[in-house]
Amino acid sequence: MNTFSSNLTKNVNALKKALPAEDILTYEFLTADETRCAVVYADGIVNKQLLGDLVARPLSRLSLAEKSDIPVAERIEKALLFPELKKLTAIKDALTEILDGNSLLLVDGASDGFVVGAKFLPVRAIIEPPTDIAVKGPREGFIEDIKTNMALVRKRLKTPDLRFETLRVGKRSETAVSICWLDGTSELSVKDAIKEKLNAVDLDYVPDSSYIAAILSPRKHSVFHTLGKTEKPDIFAAKLCEGRVGILVDGSPIALTAPFLLTEDLQSSEDYFVSPFMATIYRFLRFLALFVAIFLPAFYVAAQLFKMQLLPLGLMLTIASSVRDLPLSPSMEMFVVLFLLEVLKEASIRMPKYVGMSLSVVGALVLGETAVSAGFLSTPAIIVVAFSGICLYTVPNFVETGSILRWIFLILAGSIGPFGIVLFSAFLLYYLLSSDAFGAPILAPFSPLVRRDLRDTVVKYDLYSLNQRPRTFRSKNRTRLRFKKSNKKKEK
Amino acid sequence: MHHTFEKPFHSPLNERVVGRQIALFAAFVLPATKLLEAPSILAKYAMGDLLVPALLHFLLQAGILAVVLFVVSRSEITLFERLQHVLKKGVIVLYLLYALYFLFAILLPLLDLEKYAYAAFFDTAPTTFSFLFFFFLSAFICAKGMKAVGRFSDLCLFLFLFSFVALLTLSVPETDFTHLLPFFGTKFQDTMCAFKYTTPHFSDTILLLPLLGNYQYKKKDAPKIMLGYAIGALCTLFFLAVFYGIFSSVAPREHYAFSKIAQYFPALSVIGRIDLLFVYLLSIVLFFYTALPAQYATHLFSRACSFERKAILSAILNFGLFLFVFFCNKYYNAFYRVIGGKLLWIFWLFADIFPLLLLLLPNGKKTKNASTKENVNA
Numbered sequence: 102m103n104t105f106s107s108n109l110t111k112n113v114n115a116l117k118k119a120l121p122a123e124d125i126l127t128y129e130f131l132t133a134d135e136t137r138c139a140v141v142y143a144d145g146i147v148n149k150q151l152l153g154d155l156v157a158r159p160l161s162r163l164s165l166a167e168k169s170d171i172p173v174a175e176r177i178e179k180a181l182l183f184p185e186l187k188k189l190t191a192i193k194d195a196l197t198e199i200l201d202g203n204s205l206l207l208v209d210g211a212s213d214g215f216v217v218g219a220k221f222l223p224v225r226a227i228i229e230p231p232t233d234i235a236v237k238g239p240r241e242g243f244i245e246d247i248k249t250n251m252a253l254v255r256k257r258l259k260t261p262d263l264r265f266e267t268l269r270v271g272k273r274s275e276t277a278v279s280i281c282w283l284d285g286t287s288e289l290s291v292k293d294a295i296k297e298k299l300n301a302v303d304l305d306y307v308p309d310s311s312y313i314a315a316i317l318s319p320r321k322h323s324v325f326h327t328l329g330k331t332e333k334p335d336i337f338a339a340k341l342c343e344g345r346v347g348i349l350v351d352g353s354p355i356a357l358t359a360p361f362l363l364t365e366d367l368q369s370s371e372d373y374f375v376s377p378f379m380a381t382i383y384r385f386l387r388f389l390a391l392f393v394a395i396f397l398p399a400f401y402v403a404a405q406l407f408k409m410q411l412l413p414l415g416l417m418l419t420i421a422s423s424v425r426d427l428p429l430s431p432s433m434e435m436f437v438v439l440f441l442l443e444v445l446k447e448a449s450i451r452m453p454k455y456v457g458m459s460l461s462v463v464g465a466l467v468l469g470e471t472a473v474s475a476g477f478l479s480t481p482a483i484i485v486v487a488f489s490g491i492c493l494y495t496v497p498n499f500v501e502t503g504s505i506l507r508w509i510f511l512i513l514a515g516s517i518g519p520f521g522i523v524l525f526s527a528f529l530l531y532y533l534l535s536s537d538a539f540g541a542p543i544l545a546p547f548s549p550l551v552r553r554d555l556r557d558t559v560v561k562y563d564l565y566s567l568n569q570r571p572r573t574f575r576s577k578n579r580t581r582l583r584f585k586k587s588n589k590k591k592e593k
Numbered sequence: 594m595h596h597t598f599e600k601p602f603h604s605p606l607n608e609r610v611v612g613r614q615i616a617l618f619a620a621f622v623l624p625a626t627k628l629l630e631a632p633s634i635l636a637k638y639a640m641g642d643l644l645v646p647a648l649l650h651f652l653l654q655a656g657i658l659a660v661v662l663f664v665v666s667r668s669e670i671t672l673f674e675r676l677q678h679v680l681k682k683g684v685i686v687l688y689l690l691y692a693l694y695f696l697f698a699i700l701l702p703l704l705d706l707e708k709y710a711y712a713a714f715f716d717t718a719p720t721t722f723s724f725l726f727f728f729f730l731s732a733f734i735c736a737k738g739m740k741a742v743g744r745f746s747d748l749c750l751f752l753f754l755f756s757f758v759a760l761l762t763l764s765v766p767e768t769d770f771t772h773l774l775p776f777f778g779t780k781f782q783d784t785m786c787a788f789k790y791t792t793p794h795f796s797d798t799i800l801l802l803p804l805l806g807n808y809q810y811k812k813k814d815a816p817k818i819m820l821g822y823a824i825g826a827l828c829t830l831f832f833l834a835v836f837y838g839i840f841s842s843v844a845p846r847e848h849y850a851f852s853k854i855a856q857y858f859p860a861l862s863v864i865g866r867i868d869l870l871f872v873y874l875l876s877i878v879l880f881f882y883t884a885l886p887a888q889y890a891t892h893l894f895s896r897a898c899s900f901e902r903k904a905i906l907s908a909i910l911n912f913g914l915f916l917f918v919f920f921c922n923k924y925y926n927a928f929y930r931v932i933g934g935k936l937l938w939i940f941w942l943f944a945d946i947f948p949l950l951l952l953l954l955p956n957g958k959k960t961k962n963a964s965t966k967e968n969v970n971a
Contacts, residue, residue, distance in 0.1 A: 407715050413865035517723045519873060520714035527877045528730050534748055535741040542744065550613065550747040 104190045109137050109209035116141050116205070119196055130157050132208075134166040140217070141195075142204035148221035152204055155183050156217055165210065174213045177206075185218025200275065224249060230332035230354065232497060238374040239335040247277050247351035253334035254281060254349075258341065262286065268299050270316075276307040277351040283341050286570070286578050291346045291359055291539045310353035317348075317359065319538050324505050327538035329358035329365050330498065336370050344576035346539075360541030360574060363533065364558045366498045367391070372561055380561035387495045388559055394492035395503055398435050399510035399522050401485045405431040407518025423479040431482075432515025438478060438486040439511065441468070443504070446490070545573040609671070610743030612814030615804050616821030618746035619658075621753035622885075623797050624828045625878045628851040629705045631794035632836045636844035638787035641772060642779040643833055643844075646788035650795035651826040657798040657948050658822055662815040664951040665805050672806040675954055685897045692893035694799075694943040696910070699886040701793055701932050703918055704925050705849075706883045713852040713872060721919060728911045731884040735891040735907035739807045742888065749878050756874035757828060761835060763855035763868050768838035792937050796944035797822070803889045851875065887914060 105112050113127055124144045131137060138160055140152055163180045165173055178186060189195055195205050195214050202220035230242030243250045251265060262284040270278045278299060282292050295317060302316050318327045331337050332354050340358045341347050348357040367387050372380035404411035427434060445464040449457050472478040493503045513521030534548045546554030554571045556562040568582035635643035665672050677684050707724045839854060840847045855868035891907045900906060
């Protein structure tokens with residue numbers, strides 16, 4: 102049986118057979134002329150009061166036995182007064198709707214089912230995302246509910262050009278994945294490529310958007326991410342306006358954007374709300390901090406082992422006096438301190454808040470101080486690692502990648518010194534410049550050089566200079582800021 | 594699981610380079626080839642007149658480059674496509690010959706780079722295997738396409754300019770340009786000797802040829818590329834002037850000059866050798882440049898033998914080059930005498946004379962597949 106029949110009992114039995122789980126309930130009632138009706142729904146995710154008020158009550162007053170020219174289905178639709186109402190005939194579609202939280206109304210004598218959008222999913226409040234805090238600018242963040250997230254985007258982009266296309270990914274989870282784009286602005290081949298790849302995947306369960314990011318990533322084993330991630334609808338909307346394509350995943354507060362450029366990691370939403378000079382200073386600061394975070398421990402070790410000239414004589418002597426009696430080699434010492442930092446970081450995230458404070462005291466003060474006074478570690482090494490650790494957090498989106506790179510550089514510095522550091526840097530650069538994701542080179546606009554796009558990279562130009570969309574995304578509609586003639590006259 | 598995800602983005606044009614990238618290559622990659630041994634060799638023979646042989650080289654190479662650009666500009670299809678049309682199967686021989694030439698041309702830079710690496714990156718005595726890691730990088734680079742070379746040229750604009758300007762800013766205050774006087778104070782014969790023995794370091798056009806051969810000429814590209822070459826030449830000449838201005842009579846013994854040129858800046862004794870950071874940044878360009886002939890050789894072998902698996906080819910070539918460095922670095926001077934002396938004719942033949950023969954090529958007409966549309970993401 103693939104479609105509904107006009108016999109209610111048969112229809113309900115077919116649904117029960119297909120959905121034998123105990124949380125799938127059937128609520129039966131009668132109309133005024135005693136025609137049997139049934140609502141099939143998943144318990145816990147349906148607003149039962151709404152079902153009673155807007156479905157059962159109007160239908161119980163309706164008499165379907167009266168002779169009328171209007172078909173039964175149409176009379177039911179008119180009686181329900183429900184804003185979200187959909188008619189369907191295929192049982193398979195009805196099952197998907199029920200599992201998605203909607204209710205299915207069946208009426209004896211009608212060969213259609215009515216999907217009633219009385220979904221009531223428990224959602225958390227919209228709060229400021231903890232990973233993307235801004236002192237200035239909007240504070241709203243995405244939540245786990247895809248409909249709310251879509252509404253947050255729609256709230257910002259009130260244009261008919263904003264399009265959503267929802268796919269179902271995950272054999273078991275049937276997770277809704279919504280591809281968003283601005284028609285006429287975004288490159289449609291990117292949207293098609295995303296769709297094609299998502300349709301091709303056969304996956305059990307999608308718990309988070311990171312799964313979708315992994316599926317879409319053109320480079321499976323890369324330490325660099327190839328899709329942009331944000332928890333803020335204002336950033337998401339701004340990226341759509343630049344010509345990117347967005348992806349919202351049900352159950353995940355993190356939205357994805359493609360194509361992704363590496364320079365995005367250096368940017369913060371706040372850069373666009375402060376003066377361009379301040380934004381440029383912040384970006385330089387982040388760039389410098391990132392450089393220090395990744396290279397400082399490696400160069401510290403390389404300078405001690407292979408190239409002492411890298412440090413000024415005075416500093417070299419200070420370091421030499423503090424490491425003189427250490428039982429560990431410089432690279433081993435750095436390895437231990439970095440390992441301690443990573444352990445402390447991991448523990449402080451996992452630990453209950455009230456224990457976290459005491460852990461910081463024990464970890465940072467007691468352990469560090471005691472290790473130095475016991476002659477196990479040196480003070481400069483602890484300073485170097487602490488500074489490197491703090492610097493890495495100036496670019497939150499790069500923490501994972503930066504942390505891995507820091508380890509690799511440290512190992513190379515301990516093995517072949519600055520030569521290894523420079524060689525691996527060259528390798529990374531060449532790897533990045535030959536990497537494309539969704540048709541856009543990751544290292545753009547530096548390589549390939551797109552001069553106009555350099556205006557919003559490490560330096561940040563003023564709003565008037567950023568009047569065109571980034572060329573890298575090959576948007577058909579390039580202009581994003583233009584003054585109407587009348588406005589110009591008024592200004593004059 | 595099969596999908597066709599990457600297909601829409603990999604048009605044949607994407608594999609090509611654009612005029613801007615060739616111009617940037619000429620301006621900011623080619624000067625790096627003259628920073629290692631060339632300054633000391635020029636100073637050894639020409640002394641204060643070291644700019645003269647360098648200028649002669651630049652004029653000669655600019656002439657050859659102009660000829661090649663003229664040939665490229667006369668056609669609506671790429672130079673390689675024209676060669677293929679004209680020579681048919683014979684193009685395989687040409688590719689093989691040039692692949693061998695590039696392997697030959699990389700030998701001296703490799704030996705130089707090894708010595709430079711030991712001098713600039715180590716105060717201690719490194720093991721011979723330390724340099725082995727370079728070949729991993731080189732093998733990776735060799736497996737990449739021409740598009741990567743083009744993009745790398747774009748990146749060199751930032752890498753080279755930033756480090757080069759920083760190094761010269763630190764070194765110019767310590768330079769005494771009067772050491773270059775009197776002009777033409779060296780014997781003409783000695784100047785010509787300097788010219789002769791630095792030929793391998795100044796064979797620039799040949800390094801541009803694989804890029805020019807793989808590129809679709811567009812209007813006004815020729816002046817752009819020539820300007821790029823002129824900027825590169827000026828950078829080199831200024832560097833040579835500063836180099837001799839600082840080291841003067843000891844210049845012939847100052848190998849790998851760019852790593853030492855800024856060390857006399859007074860503040861460095863207080864803040865440490867921060868100039869080394871710029872030297873290291875410039876070394877990245879140098880690594881790319883040194884791997885470039887091997888990359889060209891890999892591509893030419895791959896085309897000639899119709900062997901698509903470049904990663905394997907690249908691994909074999911780089912393993913061979915590693916063995917060469919490993920066993921022959923002790924005979925550095927002997928190799929310099931042979932390659933940079935007796936076998937100089939190979940450079941003249943392949944880098945100077947053969948490119949001029951391109952003038953004999955008939956003009957090519959545009960095929961249906963050829964497109965002249967600018968590709969932003971090349």
